[in-house]
Amino acid sequence: MGIRSLAAELLPTTLLGLQRGSAAPAPAPAEASSFDALAAKLGYLSKGELRQVREAYKFADEAHLGQFRASGQPYITHPIAVAGLCADWKLDVQAIMAALMHDTIEDQGVTKTELIQRFGAPAADLVDGLTKLDKLQFNTREENQAESFRKMLLAMARDVRVILVKLADRLHNMRTMGAMAPAKAQRIARETLDIYAPIAHRLGLNEIYRELQDLCFEHLHPWRRAALAKAVTRSRGYRRDIVDRVQQEVKTAFGKAKIKVQVSGREKTVYSIYRKMREKHDGFAQVNDIFGFRIVVGSLDECYRSLGVLHQLYKPVPGRFKDYIAIPKANGYQSLHTTLVSPLGTPVEFQIRTEAMHAVAEKGIAAHWLYKTDKSGNATADAQRLGTMWLQSLLDIQDETRDSTEFLEHVKIDLFPDAVYVFTPKSKILALPRGATPVDFAYAIHSDVGDHTVAARVNGEPVALRTELKSGDVVEVITAPGARPNPGWLNMVRTGRARSKIRHYLKNLAHDESLSLGEKMLAQALRAEGLKLPSADPGDETAAALWQQLTRWSGNRNRGELMVDIGLGRKIAIIVAKRLAGLMAEHGIRPDAVTLTLGRYASDDATPAQGVVFVDGSEGASIKLATCCRPIPGDAITGYLGRGEGLLVHTAECSVGRRLFERDSERWIQVAWADELTRSFECGIGVLVKNGKGVLAQLASAISSAEADITHLDMGNEPAHDTAELRLLVSVRDRQHLADVLRTLRRAPTVLKVSRVKP
Template sequence: MTPAEPALNTYPAVLDDTELPDYVRELELAAHYLPEAQRLQLRRAWSVGAAAHVGQTRKSGEPYITHPVAVAKVLAEQGLDVETLVAAILHDTIEDTPLTRECLATEFGPTVAELVDGVTKLDKLQFRDRQEAAAESFRKMLLAMARDLRVILIKLADRLHNMRTLGAQSAEARERIARETLEIYAPIAQRLGMNLIKAELQDLGFRALHPWRHAVIEKRIRTQPVVRRESLVQIEAHLAQRLAKEKLQHRLISRVKSPWSIYMKMHHEHKSFNQVMDVFGFRVVVRSVPDCYHALGVVHSAYKPLDARFRDFIAIPKANGYQSLHTVLFGPYGSPVEVQIRTEDMDLIAERGIAAHWSYKHGGEGPNSAQSRAHSWIASLVESQRSTGSSLEFLENVKVDLFPDEVYLFTPKGDIMSLPRNSTALDFAYAVHTDVGNRAVAARVDGKLVPLRTKLASGQRVEIITAKSSTPKPQWLEFVVSGKARTSIRQQLKQLEHEDAVQLGHRMLDRALEVLETSLDRTPALRLESYLAEYRYPRLEALLADIALGNRMPNQVALALAREVPGKSRGRAIDRPRLPEDKILITGAERGVISFANCCLPLPGDEIMGYHTAGKGIVVHRLDCPNVADYRKSPDRWVAIGWDRQVSGDFAAALRIEVDNRPGSLAQVAAAIAEAESNIDRVEYLERDANIAIMRFAIEVSDRRHLADVMRRVRRLAVVLGVQRM
């Protein structure tokens, strides 16, 4: 311990009952399930925390210690263990007070110290902006979650109390915190099955972000028509009577949808409040799984069910472990009534999610339990974060995985897989295994051959068709929705770009060494290792990639390596290198290391030259490009390149088209370009008057011949006065 650190024995002793503040009494009351010795630990934690935070206040003016104690109370209401409650009381001490992790470990044990450290934000580190800091803080929290799930429980309780006391913040802070809560923390609570906390976070976030909309919807719920409220009483009495007649022990609970869920339904389905009919519903809680299906038969005999609105989440649980039967009934006044049927165990897990593991021990360790599902989800996130380039990219991937709805799909062997809403066959492929995704070429859905971009629906049987020669395409990122697929595709594309860069760099260095009458194979190993060590390259591949990307000039590298070749003179050939006469041939598919200049838009068939640009690799220009004259001033950066026999892909081109300015002219030109099997990227008017319009068409073609065909078709149009390549 450094001299600046406080000794824990300097903190005041635990107070007796008469001296305890009311907020500590409320915590102990909520933690009534703990033995007395453990409740004394809570007092000790409060005593240490209060002394550590002494002099610190919240924006509301209250002593700061009231916040962490309130966080512990939220967790006590969920039935959490004493270590979690102690960590909650002390969760801001490492960040905001002189207390260290070592101090906490000495007094309260290593588990408490680990939990506190996991929750601690990274505000003390320097980031480019608040957004990056929040993303990095989230990444750290996830890694701590992987070690102990209780970290996220403390974080959620911390966010819940902050939302309850949001009024003291500025308007800007309220909006930022509310948006973050709705985008990240409420979906995490839902993903972990903690519906009670999720519902309150959503309601508080909605109220802070859209106070007027929240107030209007809340008032409409309270002032529902008398007829509808009376019908609900009638339905409740009828269902209770029918269930009792069947000798089913049950609890029947009426429920009202929250303002947030009603607002989201209105927003997504473009409905008015009056059109959102199923605002009210019922929950039937019974003793066993067979009783659930028995109760389902009872309610379906009492009221007719709506077709296609029945969901069996008992046989196929949600990804967060949630289990229940959902059905929608025709009510006596034509209003649909939602009914959920579940067991007591399922009800506890539905409300508390992973928190139920600590307060309710029956069946909490099975493969479908909320606890084990949460662990597998977090394990997949940890795998994902290892592959992402930045914290912001990782956070975006996590947001994608927090979709509230899932689709449930079957593998060819009959196993069930859950994926986010709107997932495609390619998302399914990556969910099976990264290698399956990387090699995917098509899919069979319910026995029918479909492309990889096909969206999937619950209940479908999916089989992925692979090929060894297949590799990920950049276009795949446009239609995958799962975080794992997005991360895997980006990682593989980076790997392919690196391989392309290594190959191109190898060819460029070989050309430069040929001029010096040597080669890479004839370069002594010691000299090569010395050069790599001098410039801190871990491997030869890293140097070759750097050459391709323009960060090292091949001529300079060749000179350095050739100087030490035995028997070579240090004459003119080495000191004044000339450019190699052989061209490097390109296919256009070199990823990340070859780009095509926007100033002249070169196409296969054009005479071209390359200009070596730091960080960009080789930028290809047409030889007749006006900018080439400027590049002549740096001949060492010229790269002699040409087109390979096999050229693949589509290339950008631009046409200047002059037409009669009359209705339908643009449509005729667009149709002619489409008939020539060319895509139009963009159209803009360059000049326009009453008689003539001059337009620029940005299109995609395969080569010069294809472009010539497009121009011929356009020239044939009667409305076209002239066509010119730009």
């Protein structure tokens, strides 16, 4: 295996087109299931390898004996056709064997162990990677599908041949779906269009990509496809003369330049015409680049010389030249694209490439096997590059994402790149999806760069992190050691890699904060029982036994999970502490008088068993300040331990908090402000002002003079008359600072009334 692919786990192995009924339909002629047609394509294999393939064929034939497809053909015709497609790509003997046996585990109950014993581990691993997860139980079909996708891409991580065999399987099923029920055919076509065709495109398998799209179009919109195909056929006759004329003139021009070329006409697929009409809201008559020409030359130098020949022959259309040789597409595609004005005044696109580039353009990653003996190594290098870059990104996403559906969401984002090409300050080129931002760029460089990003420059100018990048931009990311990912970034990043990295960081942050809070709360609650928290050291046998008994009682898998549950409010610290105290008593651990005194120093009106949690402004996912009352230092505060929401801090006089206390009093714990605070705090104020010019400027000036900042301003929807009521969020240090702000505002000539907003 020449390519070591780096991927993750994705793809439903919904092996389609396998309809079975109780009664077998009439079999097709025996020659339809003959091995001879396949053997004729396998001349590149050795005699020993051919014998292995024949053994795999016999095994599959016996396994599928008596099984028929919906069309009435023996089922074995499907594996033979799939193996034939793999043989066209010159895949090796293990891949051909896997193609022949790819349904034996799923349909006929053959075990992987049996395949390993008969055909070896490599072929058995390929077959297992192609087998879906029907034997497992899932809540929904979508969950089953998502987990099957993950399983296939896990196999793809070990061996890229898995996806090549799968795409060949899907292509043959799409070609033979005519006998299937329309509803099922449409579901399969939609899945293929959403997942399999984009994967083929990402891996550079453009021939398969185009055919899968057209077949899906035929099943999803048969009437539209028929109408468009008819229009294309009709227009083909109208332009035959111009195509012949252009082709002849191009050949003559290259003959004079003494450049040996292959000139071939090409036509847009019906689906690509349909998609262009949909995107641009055009009619068929407005799509004027339905046909074009491909120029295949012998060397890289001749590509650029050919461009000069064409530009001397016909006038180029300004802005319609693309150099995908110097800057290849994300899937490894390389060509020069130029649009010229034909003799009849219509634009015609030309693609110029070498033989090796053409192989990669059509066969993509499969060109590695087709051209692995190429002395230049160009096709192999291209295939290896495109085979590793995207698969590596899938592996990174898999490392951060354990939820199947979320993983599938990230991968779908990356399946539609429509790339822009940007440069690092050292002139390295990166391909990113259209709409990508400097944050996507930072995570494409390295996850540590993304995590610590604080600002960016594009073409030397400072820009906001949500700025959309354009092709040709030079992007520089500015980092800081203390910076951390912002949850707001999830709304502006476009790449699955960036999204998964940000989500992973935020989940870990919430987990660590909840664990720390849970430990603090349980220790305080246990102190009220006169006991200290047992050690977390696994070497302490008594403590380890206590934690094992406690987690078994609580239903948690380990100590850390229990602490997280306490920190998130899923379990009450005082109840867990009483149970732990009972277990400690069984092990002979008695309450200590000094610890008991320390645990009960809290005021009588607070819940003594819970102790005090101090708030210093560094709270995050586990400790939050309520937005209804917006407490600030100096306010009397109390904490509500929501179910799964962490600790929510309210002011003692908050009406919302009081209602929660009456309904759920056991979830309230004592909290207090720490002596050292780490930041300023937002507080809501209402201001009634005389309406007139410069009012907002006066308010801003007054607040600024009091050394506070406005973080939000709401003027409401009511039309302003003589007076207007404004609501502001201001950032202050504490209650004393807020009092200074309110006094300063009252002295402003336009202010009639000012007060703190309370729920």
